[in-house]
Amino acid sequence: MPSAEHVSSFVCSSGMLLPLSWLCLRLQESQGASGWEAELQSKTGLAADHELTPGELAAQVFLERQAQRVYQSIVKATA
Numbered sequence: 001m002p003s004a005e006h007v008s009s010f011v012c013s014s015g016m017l018l019p020l021s022w023l024c025l026r027l028q029e030s031q032g033a034s035g036w037e038a039e040l041q042s043k044t045g046l047a048a049d050h051e052l053t054p055g056e057l058a059a060q061v062f063l064e065r066q067a068q069r070v071y072q073s074i075v076k077a078t079a
Helices: 005-012 019-030 037-044 055-079
Strands: none
Touching: 005 055, 019 037, 019 055, 037 055
8 A cells, every 4th residue: 555645646547557556545445345346447457356376466566566666756856
């Protein structure tokens, strides 16, 4: 979960690039409510029943966190 507001906004607008981060923010926002599977697919390209192996999940989480850090450093450098 990104802590900086500008990174959260980036994640919300970049669901295809950061699908797990988008999902985490959406789950937090909806307080775990269900019924938004169509939104998940349209915003991230992932089906609600999409499965990842533990290795794939770990790699995706690592890549998304790195992307968040790079984005944050770019924003800081241009501020």
